[in-house]
Amino acid sequence: xxxxxxxxxxxxxxxxxxxxxxxxxxxxxxxxxxxxxxxxxxxxxxxxxxxxxxxxxxxxxxxxxxxxxxxxxxxxxxxxxxxxxxxxxxxxxxxxxxxxxxxxxxxxxxxxxxxxxxxxxxxxxxxxxxxxxxxxxxxxxxxxxxxxxxxxxxxxxxxxxxxxxxxxxxxxxxxxxxxxxxxxxxxxxxxxxxxxxxxxxxxxxxxxxxxxxxxxxxxxxxxxxxxxxxxxxxxxxxxxxxxxxxxxxxxxxxxxxxxxxxxxxxxxxxxxxxxxxxxxxxxxxxxxxxxxxxxxxxxxxxxxxxxxxxxxxxxxxxxxxxxxxxxxxxxxxxxxxxxxxxxxxxxxxxxxxxxxxxxxxxxxxxxxxxxxxxxxxxxxxxxxxxxxxxxxxxxxxxxxxxxxxxxxxxxxxxxxxxxxxxxxxxxxxxxxxxxxxxxxxxxxxxxxxxxxxxxxxxxxxxxxxxxxxxxxxxxxxxxxxxxxxxxxxxxxxxxxxxxxxxxxxxxxxxxxxxxxxxxxxxxxxxxxxxxxxxxxxxxxxxxxxxxxxxxxxxxxxxxxxxxxxxxxxxxxxxxxxxxxxxxxxxxxxxxxxxxxxxxxxxxxxxxxxxxxxxxxxxxxxxxxxxxxxxxxxxxxxxxxxxxxxxxxxxxxxxxxxxxxxxxxxxxxxxxxxxxxxxxxxxxxxxxxxxxxxxxxxxxxxxxxxxxxxxxxxxxxxxxxxxxxxxxxxxxxxxxxxxxxxxxxxxxxx
Amino acid sequence: xxxxxxxxxxxxxxxxxxxxxxxxxxxxxxxxxxxxxxxxxxxxxxxxxxxxxxxxxxxxxxxxxxxxxxxxxxxxxxxxxxxxxxxxxxxxxxxxxxxxxxxxxxxxxxxxxxxxxxxxxxxxxxxxxxxxxxxxxxxxxxxxxxxxxxxxxxxxxxxxxxxx
Numbered sequence: 062x063x064x065x066x067x068x069x070x071x072x073x074x075x076x077x078x079x080x081x082x083x084x085x086x087x088x089x090x091x092x093x094x095x096x097x098x099x100x101x102x103x104x105x106x107x108x109x110x111x112x113x114x115x116x117x118x119x120x121x122x123x124x125x126x127x128x129x130x131x132x133x134x135x136x137x138x139x140x141x142x143x144x145x146x147x148x149x150x151x152x153x154x155x156x157x158x159x160x161x162x163x164x165x166x167x168x169x170x171x172x173x174x175x176x177x178x179x180x181x182x183x184x185x186x187x188x189x190x191x192x193x194x195x196x197x198x199x200x201x202x203x204x205x206x207x208x209x210x211x212x213x214x215x216x217x218x219x220x221x222x223x224x225x226x227x228x229x230x231x232x233x234x235x236x237x238x239x240x241x242x243x244x245x246x247x248x249x250x251x252x253x254x255x256x257x258x259x260x261x262x263x264x265x266x267x268x269x270x271x272x273x274x275x276x277x278x279x280x281x282x283x284x285x286x287x288x289x290x291x292x293x294x295x296x297x298x299x300x301x302x303x304x305x306x307x308x309x310x311x312x313x314x315x316x317x318x319x320x321x322x323x324x325x326x327x328x329x330x331x332x333x334x335x336x337x338x339x340x341x342x343x344x345x346x347x348x349x350x351x352x353x354x355x356x357x358x359x360x361x362x363x364x365x366x367x368x369x370x371x372x373x374x375x376x377x378x379x380x381x382x383x384x385x386x387x388x389x390x391x392x393x394x395x396x397x398x399x400x401x402x403x404x405x406x407x408x409x410x411x412x413x414x415x416x417x418x419x420x421x422x423x424x425x426x427x428x429x430x431x432x433x434x435x436x437x438x439x440x441x442x443x444x445x446x447x448x449x450x451x452x453x454x455x456x457x458x459x460x461x462x463x464x465x466x467x468x469x470x471x472x473x474x475x476x477x478x479x480x481x482x483x484x485x486x487x488x489x490x491x492x493x494x495x496x497x498x499x500x501x502x503x504x505x506x507x508x509x510x511x512x513x514x515x516x517x518x519x520x521x522x523x524x525x526x527x528x529x530x531x532x533x534x535x536x537x538x539x540x541x542x543x544x545x546x547x548x549x550x551x552x553x554x555x556x557x558x559x560x561x562x563x564x565x566x567x568x569x570x571x572x573x574x575x576x577x578x579x580x581x582x583x584x585x586x587x588x589x590x591x592x593x594x595x596x597x598x599x600x601x602x603x604x605x606x607x608x609x610x611x612x613x614x615x616x617x618x619x620x621x622x623x624x625x626x627x628x629x630x631x632x633x634x635x636x637x638x639x640x641x642x643x644x645x646x647x648x649x650x651x652x653x654x655x656x657x658x659x660x661x662x663x664x665x666x667x668x669x670x671x672x673x674x675x676x677x678x679x680x681x682x683x684x685x686x687x688x689x690x691x692x693x694x695x696x697x698x699x700x701x702x703x704x705x706x707x708x709x710x711x712x713x714x715x716x717x718x719x720x721x722x723x724x725x726x727x728x729x730x731x732x733x734x735x736x737x738x739x740x741x742x743x744x745x746x747x748x749x750x751x752x753x754x755x756x757x758x759x760x761x762x763x764x765x766x767x768x769x770x771x772x773x774x775x776x777x778x779x780x781x782x783x784x785x786x787x788x789x790x791x792x793x794x795x796x797x798x799x800x801x802x803x804x805x806x807x808x809x810x
Numbered sequence: 811x812x813x814x815x816x817x818x819x820x821x822x823x824x825x826x827x828x829x830x831x832x833x834x835x836x837x838x839x840x841x842x843x844x845x846x847x848x849x850x851x852x853x854x855x856x857x858x859x860x861x862x863x864x865x866x867x868x869x870x871x872x873x874x875x876x877x878x879x880x881x882x883x884x885x886x887x888x889x890x891x892x893x894x895x896x897x898x899x900x901x902x903x904x905x906x907x908x909x910x911x912x913x914x915x916x917x918x919x920x921x922x923x924x925x926x927x928x929x930x931x932x933x934x935x936x937x938x939x940x941x942x943x944x945x946x947x948x949x950x951x952x953x954x955x956x957x958x959x960x961x962x963x964x965x966x967x968x969x970x971x972x973x974x
Contacts, residue, residue, distance in 0.1 A: 297858075297866055298866035299860060299864050299865060300864075301864070304858035306859070405934055405937045405938055406938060416930060417927070417930065420927065424919070427922065431919065432919075435906075435915045439915075443910070443911050445900050446901040448859055448904060448905070449915070450852060451859070452904060452905045453916070457916065457920070461923060464923075526908075527909075527913065527916050527917060528907070722868060724866065747866065749866075749871060761866075
């Protein structure tokens with residue numbers, strides 16, 4: 062009875078929310094048209110009320126998960142009685158309807174913050190911004206009310222199907238909300254951008270006001286991408302972290318265009334240039350955020366992330382078309398208001414380097430888009446289906462990535478307006494020498510292999526053998542990456558050193574104090590440099606772990622050793638387990654130094670099977686074995702072995718749906734700087750099969766050099782991004798000055 | 811394909827290399843042929859688009875066994891790939907071959923990069939040669955001031971800000 066009431070409240074809250082959101086759009090547009098402050102206030106209140114209703118609906122669905130209300134179709138599909146509590150809550154975004162609900166919940170909270178923080182400012186921009194955000198909320202609520210309702214109920218069921226086992230990982234619980242914060246966060250800069258175009262207030266207010274929103278969205282999207290990569294690394298067991306799946310690509314594309322936007326607004330702030338480009342970038346970034354969902358839900362591109370091809374695909378297509386083409390038409394109609402106030406003064410200038418940086422970032426996004434959608438074009442043009450796997454993405458993106466890395470170093474040091482010869486020499490000679498030294502060192506260390514590759518590359522070019530040419534060029538990628546990375550690190554170090562030197566000379570501060578104050582008083586600038594360092598570390602991690610990965614596959618009996626690279630692994634033993642919602646075998650391997658035999662650590666790795674509890678016999682046996690007590694007792698081990706036998710028996714009758722396999726990867730990371738040759742290296746162990754009777758196991762082992770630079774770079778990125786958005790007196794002064802001018806011009810108008 | 815390796819001078823690696831030398835050359839050839847096929851053929855499990863070599867799923871293990879069996883029967887890696895393509899179509903390759911329409915995917919981005927960079931250089935040079943607005947010549951009279959002009963004030967504010 063209580064559950065019925067909760068579901069009804071959730072259902073009606075979504076419907077009333079839809080009415081509220083629709084009113085917010087109508088009232089904001091009317092308010093904008095007749096300059097009615099009362100109507101705008103009504104629109105803002107409607108946004109607040111809608112947000113409250115969406116929160117109530119979300120609470121009702123979470124309550125359904127917590128109460129194991131399997132009459133709710135959504136709860137039935139993504140939860141089960143044995144699902145641990147955190148995953149019951151996380152199952153909210155395990156499927157389509159819940160993901161949409163989380164998306165609109167985040168958007169509505171952001172809309173409230175937007176309304177709250179703009180009560181006394183941006184009154185000219187707010188009506189249209191409110192209308193755009195309100196329209197986006199309305200779109201999602203239409204989906205949730207009419208196409209993908211989360212409160213559909215059916216007959217009572219004793220248990221649910223449960224969340225996909227691979228999603229039962231804490232990082233996976235954080236990864237989707239992080240991405241949604243990113244996708245949704247770009248709605249606010251987009252709304253203000255559209256408002257600026259409509260109202261012809263195309264100065265710098267709209268992006269200065271939304272700078273924190275942009276950095277916030279960009280930060281969470283970037284973090285979400287990295288968390289997804291980390292999850293793939295520790296969960297999927299193929300030794301890598303990025304598979305270029307369409308949904309992964311869909312998260313990368315808006316991040317790339319968002320990064321371009323963050324850089325190019327600096328030119329508009331300082332020079333009043335690139336106004337059209339900045340408006341276009343914010344439109345592109347928001348459209349790409351929507352595009353990913355359309356791409357995978359419409360079924361035009363298959364993806365491991367698509368919960369299923371569903372009816373929301375066409376709806377997203379229509380919404381995307383309206384957003385993108387509508388915004389472009391608006392942009393074209395406002396070209397007169399978007400004229401630059403300045404022109405470039407030299408090709409060798411920071412402005413130009415930012416233009417090239419934008420070219421590379423948008424070019425990378427376009428490349429990813431082309432490759433992701435290429436199967437569709439291929440089928441249209443030739444009638445043949447093709448697969449776009451990781452190799453082509455990796456090979457084709459390398460030139461873009463290397464150029465981008467070079468520009469990360471050049472951009473911050475080259476002078477504004479026009480770089481003089483002295484500026485170029487002063488800024489780039491030392492970092493350039495460092496880069497050349499690193500490059501030569503790496504090439505000489507492996508000269509024979511590089512010479513062979515160079516010969517093969519020239520031969521492939523002469524034969525017009527495109528694939529081999531790309532493959533051979535890839536050989537040079539790590540060396541060039543390390544050289545360019547060293548170049549960037551040197552430029553950043555020079556920037557810090559120059560700033561510190563000036564402070565030490567002018568204020569007689571100690572070096573550490575000068576460094577602290579330098580960063581604290583220029584948070585945006587130095588936060589940006591720290592982000593650049595993070596990017597370099599990520600490049601190092603990707604280059605080294607991709608190029609120098611070592612792999613071995615070997616079947617071992619308990620007690621047997623395995624030598625991989627300069628490690629010796631010993632398979633110490635295994636035990637059978639039945640916990641939570643799985644049973645399986647847990648293998649223990651000790652990791653030793655291959656030369657000295659010194660023990661470095663231990664890795665635990667598991668092969669799990671998640672029984673389908675819809676089979677009553679399997680459910681009862683599983684519950685019985687779990688109740689037998691601690692793992693290790695003969696009775697318990699025999700019980701788990703019995704589960705293996707039962708599953709094999711049932712599979713003969715019912716097929717593979719009896720169980721879902723998953724693995725827990727075992728990783729030994731070398732994070733001590735004392736072991737310099739192994740620093741940041743992982744020994745990564747995954748069982749392909751473990752025989753429950755004898756313990757004989759087939760292991761796949763990878764040695765991934767420097768892979769932890771990737772995660773370390775992510776942490777540095779987080780630190781830099783946080784620093785860049787901390788309150789800054791200089792930024793505040795600039796914003797206040799711009800706002801005062803804007804408010805005066807509104808008053809005059 | 812030769813590729814640079816880590817050179818750390820490791821005794822364990824030397825031992826392994828010495829062991830490898832006594833393995834019959836035919837087995838090494840088989841391993842190379844298997845590697846070529848397993849890294850080229852797509853695992854048809856429907857998970858991430860991964861090669862049979864890389865994919866960690868149970869179906870990939872089955873496909874690896876199938877490929878190994880064909881190699882042991884005397885087929886070359888290319889022959890195994892060709893037989894899979896004949897059975898399943900071009901989409902069974904993890905990456906499209908670099909010819910025909912597929913060159914759009916292989917070379918399109920690089921061509922785009924070169925074209926866009928070239929175009930950008932030309933545009934920037936043209937901008938540089940034709941200064942914007944009525945900029946006075948060096949030493950010439952300044953244009954008349956229009957203190958009420960919003961755009962002028964905005965520009966002034968920005969330039970003052972730049973000097974701070």
